[in-house]
Amino acid sequence: MKKLYYLWQFMKGNRALYIISIASIGMATFLSFFWPMVLRITVDSIIGGKALEAQGWLKPVFSSAYDFFGGRTGLAGKLWICSIFLIAITLIRGVFLYFKGKWSAVASESIAQHIRDRVYDHLQLLPYDYHVKSKTGDLIQRCTSDVETVRRFLAIQFVEVGRALFMVGFALSFMLPMSVPMTLVSMALIPFIFGFAVIFFLKVKKAFQLSDESEGRMSTVLQENLSGVRVVRAFARQAHEIGKFDDKNSEYRDLTYRLIWLLAWYWSISDFLSLIQIAAVLILGTFWAAQGIISLGTLLAFSTFVGMMLWPIRQMGRVLTDMGKTMVSVGRIHEILDEPTEEFHEDIEISVKGKIEFNDVSFEYETGKPVLKNISFTVEPGQTVAILGPTGSGKSSLVHLLPRLYDYTSGSIKIDGSELKDIDKHAIRKNVGLVLQEPFLFSRTLKENIGMSRIDCEDDEVFNAAQIASVHDVIMDFQSGYETAVGERGVTLSGGQKQRIAMARTLVMNTPILIFDDSLSAVDTETDAAIRTHLSKREKKATTFIISHRLTTLAEADIILVLEHGKLVQKGSHEELVSQEGLYRRVWMIQNSLEEELETELKNNNVKTGVDNKKISLETA
């Protein structure tokens, strides 16, 4: 029920359109009953000699028109008037049908758009942590096929239910005044046809699912074969792969055929019942008409009515069983929307100089498991801070606090003297450029990728940023240069190239604070050095945080922070840290050991064969 409410919520703003389109289908259905009535009157009371008999509420409508055109004698000579009526009724009904089609499409499409936009927006505003933990495939599924299920329900099925209900309602009100026994005959099998449809589609749900799943398995084998084509060839396993694919291919064929076969039974039985229903009306009607109990026109009207009713009723059986699916989708979409988003204040601009003070800062993702413990340090504007520490020591967590991707649990961080937690998230992020270790490039051109962080970005700025990130020459080497597309159908970039493009993208933002979260790890040492030189030559030097393992990078920093198990264990300049015992010094010493190691290796003259070399390498590994 809650889900129905959600669905109702989604329909907000478009409910009126729905009422219009349902009213239209009501009108169209209503008019479609007039058609057989015109036929009946024409056959019975114009061509035939019977007096016009219209019972109940139908009487005033038809007899006034009948009388207006001069009754039987008047109309018999002008049968074309009846034809005009038929055409006019169809035309007006057509207009309503069109309205129904158009307005239900307008309503359902704008609801679908509304859902899509809302989900997209919501996803973007969900906290960083949500995206770290979420399963991408599942989310995409919810955003696309679940939304599609809801849309389809609203566009087609929702209105279809309305039509079936109108159909039965109007049928009864047209048929009952004409002949009660004929009405009973016409309705006799309807519940069975409807029930059969509901039961059948509930039962074959499983078969539909089996077919879908086996198609998925077949795609997986195909996908893995294609992406693993090198492995297949290198192991000469083509025959094996063909066998494997054939298994899945024939499984899919057989399961889907089974489904079609079940549908063959359904349609033949359902058609059998429907034809029996039609036959019952025709034969019993003929019998009564032959005895003069009902007129020929009435028989014709009933025959047409029955034919009209059967299809919507069979459809409705299917719609009702599909409704479960829709409700599941609504629930899955709402699970995303129920996640709380980050809070932003609109349009606050701040200007940051870049002084940063950490005072006794602690942070934990889960309560009781601190990732950062009592960290304190101060950075002046324009200084470069290098962070060194083993995996899991909290380096990334530390820099993620600055753009408020996560909020510290206790202590205080001050940017230019104001408490970070009091600064709006958007505002601070516009001032902190963070380059992630595994950056994501969007599927557009390189130029668009680099320039995307600022709306008014000029080409010159893009080129300039690319030059600083030492990627300009690489880009110019591509055939289409900056217009080269990124993504599956574009060029394949190496890890280092991606990192540098991401870096250029961040540089374009011109932020007073810059963070490189190990984001040059895949760039070679020389390029790394070049980038740092370019950075130091920038006009306005940003306060820069660099997480790196590279000694040369670390050594050049104004302040080096050494983290271990979430604690700040060492802090100072290169000279200070080299003279202290600790992690930094140990890393520094490696450099000196290189020469020693090489010498021992070269002296070791008795090592000749590769086999012996292997032994040595095993020991040193």
Added chain:
Amino acid sequence: MSIFKEQEYTKRFDFSLWKKLYRFIKPYKKRMLVLAVFMLSLAGVDVILPLMSKYAIDHFVVPQQTHGIVGFGVVYFVFILVQSMNIYFFIAIAGKIEMGISYDIRKKGFEHLQELSFNYYDKTPVGWIMTRMTSDSTRLGEFISWGLVDMVWGVSLMLGIVFVMLFMQWKLALITLTVVPVLVMISLYFQKKILKAYRRVRKINSQITGAFSEGITGAKTTKTLVREEENLLEFQEITTKMNRSSVRAAIFSSLYLPVVLTLGSIGTGLVLWRGGNGVLLGTISYGTLVAFISYTVQFFEPLRELSRVFAELQNAQASAERIFSMIDEKPNIQDTPEIIEKYGDITECKKENWPCIEGNIQFKEVSFGYKEGEYVLDNFNLEVQAGETIALVGETGSGKSTIVNLACRFYEPTKGVVLIDGVDYRKRSLLWLHSNLGYVLQTPHLFSGTIKENIAYGRLDASEQEIVEAAKLVNAHEFISNLEKGYDSEVGEGGGLLSTGEKQLISFARAILTDPKIFVLDEATSSVDTETEKKIQDAIHKVLADRTSFIIAHRLSTIRSADRILVIQKGNITEYGTHRELIKQRGYYYRLYSNQFMEERESELLTA
């Protein structure tokens, strides 16, 4: 946004294409004939039922007598039974044909894909091949089977109706049929429009899927760039476009029905007017009038179906063209018929004729380029003795992988020859070489299934014990045994349930089970934890022993252990020799080594 656009096919009816398709249709010729018979019978009953009504009116209602009505009921019931059976059989048979044809196309396509060379895979995105193999083959199967259903039924029903009407009252029939040409034109026009509109909707829909996927995978980056608003605006642009074109498509299809119904009612109106007058004059019976009215209503549905089939013809042709462009693609590396004759092919290999392999490999004046005119290797020479380990070092794009690719005959030299045991490898079968090849990729690729199945990929008939031994040899046994289901644990799609290091170990076990003479290793650069790293190194050394091996090496211990190190720069060997010789030279290798030395030591300290 994407620069690769789907090709557009606009040809009307491509006869040669359907001639090519005949080979897929041929096995179902008999079934299709039976199907056509059922469709004829179905249409026949559809024509007869209104005649039954006519009979009832003219024989019972008008003369006011009920004699023989029971017999009439029985006959009617028989027709109902026949019709229900027709429906059952036509759906069942058409389904069989549909699934059969799409199965055959996929089977043929997959077999062909196993023979296409890497240059095809280099230039064709996996997504494209997937589309050809899934939706295109499905659409073609659907079109051929259900298209036939609609065609035979539609044409015979329409012809049947026209024939019966002409037979009953030719004058009235001719008057009624005047609206038909207009109906046909309008139907064709609308169905084409509708199809086109929905094709556009599908295209935009795939854009939406792309945008969602990008928005979700790029959400973290978006946050750091504070680009939420612009992203949303761009996204709304697409959804607005989607909204507009969907509504447009819906308008087209909701316009079609009223227009056709109204036109049809003109036909009915004509019947009622002229026919009614006929009844009044006594020239036409009540029953005939009623039958005529039924027929004018009935005429519309086959017309709609037929015009839909014609509109879809274009789509089906596009699918067929895409499929054939894949199936007709010639593999550029292929054994000659004589070689296949002698050594067999992938479906039937003649292992008894295969020569023994020593593992001597020689590149003789080899030139090669992936694209014409752009040489990656130029006049390259190299001789490798059986059992030797060659380490290739150099920058990305220097040509290391190319040398390996050529040695494996994944590509063939443009000029020059590669000799294996002194014989040009083009004179031996591909399968022979690959069966003696062990290959471990930088990013290990596993297949869905259990760990056991993945290791056994190296040798399909390996016993459980052999599998365990292979795993033990490469130090994978320990972590496998620690898994809940051990060797029967599922690795997930692409091995997604395992860590990178674990995947690497399994790919080593898989390679070692093959017991190859030639071994190729593209060493991984991604860092794994120190312990796994040690295990991997150890595994590498075991695997390399006594095999001719090429290693694209990154780790010091691997490089050092090689018999020869080749420094490749821009397709040329710039330095070569043993580790010690190269260190003494103090050239590029020395710098590379120093850098790597420090990085490795640092990461040892930092990833503890």
